[in-house]
Amino acid sequence: xxxxxxxxxxxxxxxNLVRYLQTEGYTVHMADGQKKGLQLFRTCSxxxxxxxxxxxxxxxxxxxxxIRQSSDVPVIFLTASADENCTVAGFEMGADDYISKPFxxxxxxxxxxxxxxxxTSAPKLLQCQNVTIDxxxxxxxxxxxxxxxxxxxxxxxxxxFTNMGKLLTREQLADELWTFSGEFVGDNTLNVYMKRLxxxxxxxxxxxxxxxxxxxxxxxxxxx
Amino acid sequence: xxxxxxxxxxxxxxxNLVRYLQTEGYTVHMADGQKKGLQLFRTCSxxxxxxxxxxxxxxxxxxxxxIRQSSDVPVIFLTASADENCTVAGFEMGADDYISKPFxxxxxxxxxxxxxxxxTSAPKLLQCQNVTIDxxxxxxxxxxxxxxxxxxxxxxxxxxFTNMGKLLTREQLADELWTFSGEFVGDNTLNVYMKRLxxxxxxxxxxxxxxxxxxxxxxxxxxx
DNA sequence: CTTTTCTCTTACAATTTTGTAAGATTCTGA
DNA sequence: TCAGAATCTTACAAAATTGTAAGAGAAAAG
Numbered sequence: 001x002x003x004x005x006x007x008x009x010x011x012x013x014x015x016n017l018v019r020y021l022q023t024e025g026y027t028v029h030m031a032d033g034q035k036k037g038l039q040l041f042r043t044c045s046x047x048x049x050x051x052x053x054x055x056x057x058x059x060x061x062x063x064x065x066x067i068r069q070s071s072d073v074p075v076i077f078l079t080a081s082a083d084e085n086c087t088v089a090g091f092e093m094g095a096d097d098y099i100s101k102p103f104x105x106x107x108x109x110x111x112x113x114x115x116x117x118x119x120t121s122a123p124k125l126l127q128c129q130n131v132t133i134d135x136x137x138x139x140x141x142x143x144x145x146x147x148x149x150x151x152x153x154x155x156x157x158x159x160x161f162t163n164m165g166k167l168l169t170r171e172q173l174a175d176e177l178w179t180f181s182g183e184f185v186g187d188n189t190l191n192v193y194m195k196r197l198x199x200x201x202x203x204x205x206x207x208x209x210x211x212x213x214x215x216x217x218x219x220x221x222x223x224x
Numbered sequence: 225x226x227x228x229x230x231x232x233x234x235x236x237x238x239x240n241l242v243r244y245l246q247t248e249g250y251t252v253h254m255a256d257g258q259k260k261g262l263q264l265f266r267t268c269s270x271x272x273x274x275x276x277x278x279x280x281x282x283x284x285x286x287x288x289x290x291i292r293q294s295s296d297v298p299v300i301f302l303t304a305s306a307d308e309n310c311t312v313a314g315f316e317m318g319a320d321d322y323i324s325k326p327f328x329x330x331x332x333x334x335x336x337x338x339x340x341x342x343x344t345s346a347p348k349l350l351q352c353q354n355v356t357i358d359x360x361x362x363x364x365x366x367x368x369x370x371x372x373x374x375x376x377x378x379x380x381x382x383x384x385f386t387n388m389g390k391l392l393t394r395e396q397l398a399d400e401l402w403t404f405s406g407e408f409v410g411d412n413t414l415n416v417y418m419k420r421l422x423x424x425x426x427x428x429x430x431x432x433x434x435x436x437x438x439x440x441x442x443x444x445x446x447x448x
Numbered sequence: 449c450t451t452t453t454c455t456c457t458t459a460c461a462a463t464t465t466t467g468t469a470a471g472a473t474t475c476t477g478a
Numbered sequence: 479t480c481a482g483a484a485t486c487t488t489a490c491a492a493a494a495t496t497g498t499a500a501g502a503g504a505a506a507a508g
Binding site: 096155 | 315316320321334335337338342359360361362363370372373374375378379382383386400404
Binding site for chain 3: 150188191192194195206213215216
């Protein structure tokens, strides 16, 4: 149940919106002005803010920039004017979207879902077949069980999983692994690491399904 | 210079847009239909796609979903109709934004900048004082120079940096580091790891400024 | 089929990591 | 001040990682 903070001083519109958003399954908090809005923002920590540009006690831009001081919660501007300058100023203030009144409720919902989807970008997992990297914990899982990789093996796998499907030359891989530390390693070293990695993550290391060799070129990770 | 792919079959509009976008500093590639558009998409690998919903040889939604098969490049729909169903369908197709004709060029630019900003969302770095973790590369830097951490040290630091400022008890830390692998480690082991980590990342390990001890409780990372 | 080239595999020493133990140090409360 | 508790530091062996070399195996070219 995402929480939404609505800051709007048009009472009729506000009430209608609240009702509509609630039927869509959102929890809605409401404020009718700048001061109350910021107060409520701090206490209810919403997942998304709907913000009227023209408030009785000041314009919405200052509210947005105040919010941006402490948070990157998605903000959608609501405005009566289709004035393009508002749009531009809103985006430059760090708004995530902008919708002009009058708008259809369904469009608002779509825009809310859109910014939430982008923002709630799940703690990204990198996945390929039955192997998963959780970069936020520095873990590698195979069929849900932890696989112990050394620092270099982990970095090597990370390169493949962040370049899924792309051909990576030996040179590129070696550069990424060793040039930062200024070391020079032998020509065969990468082969050995590929073997070690395959031994740890492939079901049948002799017939790798994840880390494929591209003869004469390099390697690539394939989804299936 | 971001590259933009414009897929639009209204020749007049297209030409105007191209000129305008170029004056704004963008490199623009243009296609007047579905087939050409997808072809060009593959060859020019744009940073953003502007996509007319109604094309002569099919609607824009199928183009968008074809693009989404292989890429998460931002897509902005252009449409003549202010029909809300289009908006909704577009977002559900994975569009990033939506703009109705007629629109002001400046608004389009603002929306392009907006999606590019979101999309080019810098590979998130975790930072504390002069120490940085780059999770997307599995690297730790101190004053911009690589610090070589073992797998466990890296994971330990990651826990602190993703829980900046929060107190973490010994138990929490040990759980996160060792329970996944089902091992039991001695009471003092965490102390030793804390020392090793401090030796590698603190300027003065005896007087840590990043990884602070909270006596009787645990440890926490502090911003300054 | 043979040769050549590229990749894989194995084995090996040097180094690093890992976990423990034992003692030193610091902090807190009586 | 002193005792007890918590934390830090050092030192140590077992285990794992790291990079190399040498040879085996596979694929492409002649």
